[in-house]
Amino acid sequence: MVSIGPALLGDGVTKIAVPMVGKTTADILAECEYIRELPCDVVELRIDFYESAESVTSILELLKIVKPAIGNKGLLFTWRTKQEGGEREISVEDYFNMLDQIIPTGFVDAIDIEYFFDDTEHREHMTKTVALAHKHGVTVVMSNHDFHKTPALDDIKGRLVGMKQAGADVAKLACMPQSPSDVLTVLQATEQVKSQYPDEPLITMAMGQLGVVTRTCGSVFGNALTFGAAKQSSAPGQVEVHKLKAILETVDK
Ligand SMILES: O=C1C[C@@](O)(C(=O)O)C[C@@H](O)[C@@H]1O
Numbered sequence: 295m296v297s298i299g300p301a302l303l304g305d306g307v308t309k310i311a312v313p314m315v316g317k318t319t320a321d322i323l324a325e326c327e328y329i330r331e332l333p334c335d336v337v338e339l340r341i342d343f344y345e346s347a348e349s350v351t352s353i354l355e356l357l358k359i360v361k362p363a364i365g366n367k368g369l370l371f372t373w374r375t376k377q378e379g380g381e382r383e384i385s386v387e388d389y390f391n392m393l394d395q396i397i398p399t400g401f402v403d404a405i406d407i408e409y410f411f412d413d414t415e416h417r418e419h420m421t422k423t424v425a426l427a428h429k430h431g432v433t434v435v436m437s438n439h440d441f442h443k444t445p446a447l448d449d450i451k452g453r454l455v456g457m458k459q460a461g462a463d464v465a466k467l468a469c470m471p472q473s474p475s476d477v478l479t480v481l482q483a484t485e486q487v488k489s490q491y492p493d494e495p496l497i498t499m500a501m502g503q504l505g506v507v508t509r510t511c512g513s514v515f516g517n518a519l520t521f522g523a524a525k526q527s528s529a530p531g532q533v534e535v536h537k538l539k540a541i542l543e544t545v546d547k
Contacts, residue, residue: 296463299368299403301335303518304495308542311336311521313528315343326363333539336368342382357401372406378439390419397426404433412460424461436462440469444476450483466497471504481515488516502531510541
């Protein structure tokens, strides 16, 4: 079974991830102190918010203190690029070199890799990074985001399956619904890919208020993990983590 640190994905109980969006080391450490007491399983370090993210040395120093500070929770390391709704640009070269230096340290349990780097020009480096992660027991969460619209059903399914073919342990897709029918499209794609690959965890969500049902009831359709907000959310529609936990306890068996 796939796990992010101690959090097993796909065991029937939806896992909760809380993002950290601090800009300074002090902000991030304060978030660690706060989040370690919250009812969540995974902490996502959104390094694109960090003021010194351009320096891999600074990232490594930060990770060394973050890992013990979050207690017994899994650590997911994410640089969300500007194109996919993140805070900061990075060259493809720097993106993979950064991941290649972080993976062997043992400070992270999982890394996020944006699926759209799997194009002909960058596939080779991506394949190497995925292999390095697997060698070091680091879970690969491959992701794709559309902050403006919801792709068509076949497109969502194609992306989720494509991520698996590119070596993802977990395929993740987030998009913005414009209508209730878009929300159904996300849930339907989740259900169909999950029934095709019952043993492989998926993470899907529709963002914004319309999509809240996918963040709270997604497990019915095959979603394994949902993102909840602590003090500050990292994407629209994230539900405050205590409220989220209470709903999940009712929805999950
Ligand atoms: O990919 C995701 C999902 C997310 O975008 C959300 O909609 O909850 C939040 C991000 O921090 C995370 O990396």
